[in-house]
Amino acid sequence: AHPSEEALLSSLNEAQRQAVLHFEGPALVVAGAGSGKTRTVVHRVAYLIARRGVFPSEILAVTFTNKAAEEMKARLKAMVRGAGELWVSTFHAAALRILRVYGERVGLKPGFVVYDEDDQTALLKEVLKELGLAAKPGPIKSLLDRAKNQGVPPEHLLLELPEFYAGLSRGRLQDVLHRYQEALRAQGALDFGDILLYALKLLEEDGEVLKRVRKRARFIHVDEYQDTNPVQYRFTRLLAGEEANLMAVGDPDQGIYSFRAADIRNILDFTQDYPKARVYRLEDNYRSTEAILRFANAVIVKNALRLEKTLRPVKKGGEPVRLFRAESARDEARFVAEEIARLGPPFDRVAVLYRTNAQSRLLEQALASRGIPARVVGGVGFFERAEVKDLLAYARLSLNPLDAVSLKRVLNTPPRGIGPATVEKVQAIARERGLPLFEALKVAALTLPRPEPLRAFLALMEELMDLAFGPAEAFFRHLLLATDYPAYLKEAYPEDAEDRLENVEELLRAAKEAESLMDFLDKVALTARAEEPAEAEGRVALMTLHNAKGLEFPVVFLVGVEEGLLPHRSSLSTQEGLEEERRLFYVGVTRAQERLYLSYAQEREIYGRLEPVRPSRFLEEVDEGLYEVYDPYRQSSRKPTPPPHRALPGAFRGGEKVVHPRFGPGTVVAAAGDEVTVHFEGVGLKRLSLKYADLRPA
Ligand code: ATP
């Protein structure tokens, strides 16, 4: 049975309850971090189903990440019956689903593929080569992405650019953009930005489809509405229609994606766009302690371009926010690792947040050297690894033989004697006869002098194409056998073939869960780097501030609170840029539930050179009473007694006197492999890696 009224409302405060009881028409839930916005959406959806008689199949909830969508769905499944039919997804996943059903009506081929960033770059390179231009693809790609996120033709942006961009004149650039789009179409491919644009076009131009999709989305919710871009805004607006049973939820103080064309004006203007909107404000913060929240509030009031909001802590008091001043970035990383070791397990209570990906390396090393398990959320992605990409390319090609990017990737991987000279010839045939590359391959297999390798490849592809409409796992199993792929890995990557084979296994496991190969490829295409399957249990989470959005952790370390990093040097030139950096700091601070550590270094490597740096202006803006300077290295007076010695194999046997650059003199108490445990006078026991720790005999 459905839950009772009481069960759905009792765990909410009065303001949240009002929002949950909102029925038809537009609503805006606008509130600060940790006030229960996301929770309100969950309860509202459950309430619609349980108490208002709305069918789950009429409800859409849009989240910012796939992971957030999964969590929301899981929570709803535990709350109400029929939740399996809810449509909970990101904008991109929602749009792709619409295109899989109705895409042919906007000229998409049934097996169209989605190109990721690497594919996109590969295609741009191809286009540049074809046009005989020596330009770099990077800046052109960002121009394309920007245009697509804003929903304007790339040509419009050209007018704002200097006469020469990426080393190309406007005219040449226009040729490149045009050719790129043509090539995508010819290859039956969309890039990421295209997904929403095509879906929008479809809904705009095809009244029939619009009507059907609207039935499936009679009640719409959009979480993190402050980070919608113009295309998502239009998509939402169109889908919501006149009735506009739309609940937008967000916090303008947490808008941090303007570099992807997100625009906080969407949330600020909501009541103008939807004049009938009711506005709900949540003012109690359940996440963070009073100490953390006071600090957070003091940060964000310094922004001028904002709406005043009230945010009161439910958890009174709490430990002070702590600030550690490190000498260097290395010193900072060591502090983080040692403090985490001091706090002890479970380590998945802890997150370490930073502004730029590059900062993760020192932190990873420092944690590893102390044997603290960690995971980088959004590092080199699983689906970006060469072996995984190879196998995925076979899969995409099998569903869509027009996909030239994938074709080139697998044509000679594993090597089968199709060299660059042959590829050139095939491309020449394609050009001369105006054929897709795959068709040109068939011609080449009949006309070129040494056709065997080409024929073998074509025969393989024929087998694979037959399997492509079956289950994903069986497809990959056959592929591995038919290409002898594991043997190739051992041959090509002798030093880490084992790791790569494990990745292949992981791919098979993931494929098993998909309904079909196509379904699997779509899921992969939508999986952002930030949310790949990384074993979370028992591990410290390392991630950028951007990736931390919406999450919460009992303990948070926010590192690199320095001028140049936070605010980042690239954002200093405008007030908008600076205020977005401040919002980013606010987002980071408000992830913490119980304990918050901030730190900065006094020197850091910048573009390969060690430079002195200053603490962030954001720290200087905050009243000094709101945090405390913390230095655990000065106050260690307790002397725990060392446990009895144990003789162990390795470089150390136990009992040796050693010196460590930071901990000073100590005695080895245990050693195993690369790890030693040392008792340092006045510091206590430390587990160290011989590889990383600079231990010297005393
Ligand atoms: P953010 O702005 O970071 O996205 P949010 O406003 O979406 O935050 P939630 O993540 O929904 O906030 O809630 C923050 C925390 O407070 C969660 O742990 C949630 O379960 C808890 N919480 C929210 N409302 C209540 C309530 N009425 N009673 C108890 N706990 C609550």
Ligand code: MG
């Ligand atoms: Mg939220």
